[in-house]
Amino acid sequence: xxxxxxxxxxxxxxxxxxxxxxxxxxxxxxxxxxxxxxxxxxxxxxxxxxxxxxxxxxxxxxxxxxxxxxxxxxxxxxxxxxxxxxxxxxxxxxxxxxxxxxxxxxxxxxxxxxxxxxxxxxxxxxxxxxxxxxxxxxxxxxxxxxxxxxxxxxxxxxxxxxxxxxxxxxxxxxxxxxxxxxxxxxxxxxxxxxxxxxxxxxxxxxxxxxxxxxxxxxxxxxxxxxxxxxxx
Amino acid sequence: xxxxxxxxxxxxxxxxxxxxxxxxxxxxxxxxxxxxxxxxxxxxxxxxxxxxxxxxxxxxxxxxxxxxxxxxxxxxxxxxxxxxxxxxxxxxxxxxxxxxxxxxxxxxxxxxxxxxxxxxxxxxxxxxxxxxxxxxxxxxxxxxxxxxxxxxxxxxxxxxxxxxxxxxxxxxxxxxxxxxxxxxxxxxxxxxxxxxxxxxxxxxxxxxxxxxxxxxxxxxxxxxxxxxxxxxxxxxxxxxxxxxxxxxxxxxxxxxxxxxxxxxxxxxxxxxxxxxxxxxxxxxxxxxxxxxxxxxxxxxxxxxxxxx
Numbered sequence: 001x002x003x004x005x006x007x008x009x010x011x012x013x014x015x016x017x018x019x020x021x022x023x024x025x026x027x028x029x030x031x032x033x034x035x036x037x038x039x040x041x042x043x044x045x046x047x048x049x050x051x052x053x054x055x056x057x058x059x060x061x062x063x064x065x066x067x068x069x070x071x072x073x074x075x076x077x078x079x080x081x082x083x084x085x086x087x088x089x090x091x092x093x094x095x096x097x098x099x100x101x102x103x104x105x106x107x108x109x110x111x112x113x114x115x116x117x118x119x120x121x122x123x124x125x126x127x128x129x130x131x132x133x134x135x136x137x138x139x140x141x142x143x144x145x146x147x148x149x150x151x152x153x154x155x156x157x158x159x160x161x162x163x164x165x166x167x168x169x170x171x172x173x174x175x176x177x178x179x180x181x182x183x184x185x186x187x188x189x190x191x192x193x194x195x196x197x198x199x200x201x202x203x204x205x206x207x208x209x210x211x212x213x214x215x216x217x218x219x220x221x222x223x224x225x226x227x228x229x230x231x232x
Numbered sequence: 233x234x235x236x237x238x239x240x241x242x243x244x245x246x247x248x249x250x251x252x253x254x255x256x257x258x259x260x261x262x263x264x265x266x267x268x269x270x271x272x273x274x275x276x277x278x279x280x281x282x283x284x285x286x287x288x289x290x291x292x293x294x295x296x297x298x299x300x301x302x303x304x305x306x307x308x309x310x311x312x313x314x315x316x317x318x319x320x321x322x323x324x325x326x327x328x329x330x331x332x333x334x335x336x337x338x339x340x341x342x343x344x345x346x347x348x349x350x351x352x353x354x355x356x357x358x359x360x361x362x363x364x365x366x367x368x369x370x371x372x373x374x375x376x377x378x379x380x381x382x383x384x385x386x387x388x389x390x391x392x393x394x395x396x397x398x399x400x401x402x403x404x405x406x407x408x409x410x411x412x413x414x415x416x417x418x419x420x421x422x423x424x425x426x427x428x429x430x431x432x433x434x435x436x437x438x439x440x441x442x443x444x445x446x447x448x449x450x451x452x453x454x455x456x457x458x459x460x461x462x463x464x465x466x467x468x469x470x471x472x473x474x475x476x477x478x479x480x481x482x483x484x485x486x487x488x489x490x491x492x493x494x495x496x497x498x499x500x501x502x503x504x505x506x507x508x509x510x511x512x513x514x515x516x517x518x519x520x521x522x523x524x525x526x527x528x529x530x531x532x533x534x535x536x537x538x539x540x
Contacts, residue, residue, distance in 0.1 A: 033512030
């Protein structure tokens with residue numbers, strides 16, 4: 001494993017090294033809240049970051065694994081496509097935002113709008129999540145072992161949200177749904193992959209009621225009449 | 233964008249380092265607001281003296297290092313006549329700190345009403361405030377932030393959105409005694425609020441939305457609210473996006489709007505409380521690795537006081 005010290009190496013140099021590596025494992029020290037650490041990884045490498053990171057850590061993550069031993073600021077693993085991003089501490093706003101695939105594990109708490117507009121990523125949060133988590137989530141699974149703050153799953157499409165703890169309130173068009181055998185299997189698989197321990201029968205599932213205007217075919221006609229084109 | 237920094241020292245331990253630590257934090261927030269910067273530093277002051285920090289607007293955006301001290305002294309002489317009290321003057325670049333045993337609020341209003349091209353940046357027993365357009369590091373250097381000691385400091389780097397890039401439009405803002413505010417965000421109802429506050433005796437010196445938030449707080453505090461009560465009411469009366477860091481006499485406060493798009497992180501040890509837009513500013517502080525770190529919740533009032 002090679003070590004890159006951000007007290008001595010520039011961020012740009014670090015990311016160039018990581019993005020041009022095809023294999024191997026790397027340890028990053030002294031991140032001290034720097035932005036875009038290990039962003040844009042495109043090979044199956046392993047990166048361990050010792051300390052807290054700033055915005056967009058492991059952002060635009062194509063493949064590979066990133067582990068942060070510390071906290072992360074806004075946009076952890078935003079737009080992740082595959083691979084794994086794990087953080088041992090807390091993440092602030094918009095963790096896993098717009099992710100298409102892969103797994104994001106936040107062992108601590110995640111802040112507001114975790115999984116906003118997620119499009120297929122799986123996210124597992126060991127602690128609590130902030131308000132408007134799962135806002136406009138389109139696909140994928142979001143697992144919360146702790147509590148969820150206000151407006152969970154607002155305007156959600158087809159994603160599944162599993163919560164073990166208390167729900168402050170559900171957002172617009174988000175409802176509780178029955179846990180099917182398939183749901184239990186998915187939950188079991190994600191808990192195992194995350195390394196976090198919980199019983200699957202303690203979770204409730206939430207998803208879309210599909211009652212918002214964008215789910216109604218008649219409304220598309222109205223849109224067409226008004227604007228000359230659908231706004232979908 | 234904009235970057236916010238606040239440092240509140242609960243014990244004596246780092247008080248002689250207050251300015252140095254605040255400057256290190258401000259440096260990290262340069263990229264969030266490269267167009268202008270400002271800082272307010274609170275010390276224990278002296279009980280019977282009010283200080284006013286003034287800005288010479290005639291030179292504010294073209295400051296060339298010339299000391300405008302002689303002008304300040306003739307202005308202070310007129311102010312002495314109005315207050316019927318002595319006024320001492322300490323010029324610093326395009327700013328000056330006035331100290332008087334006279335009434336601070338009356339002095340502020342006299343300057344606003346009678347002196348062309350001068351803004352009153354602050355007044356109070358504990359606060360001094362400096363701001364300018366330009367690189368935040370240069371602003372900190374010019375007004376010797378690093379050399380200052382005290383109990384708490386609030387600083388700001390600005391990326392202007394709602395009003396022009398001028399020194400007057402830079403943060404922090406003070407409209408009431410020892411009450412200072414910095415803002416990341418934008419208010420939607422500031423014109424309406426400003427008109428209401430002016431009817432209630434507040435006076436403003438800029439078109440800036442954040443000055444209205446400062447005026448709102450000053451008005452509520454002057455009418456007997458505690459800082460907690462004033463901020464609870466602000467949640468109902470202010471419309472827009474905001475993360476505020478607020479300095480008051482012997483105290484420090486944080487408020488975020490209920491949506492909380494604008495970032496904030498807080499760290500606390502036995503000796504200090506620090507708040508910033510980003511962790512990398514807080515990472516500069518001593519013993520930070522043993523601090524308790526949290527993200528302030530949306531719509532929740534946080535306050536700290538030296539006296540409680």
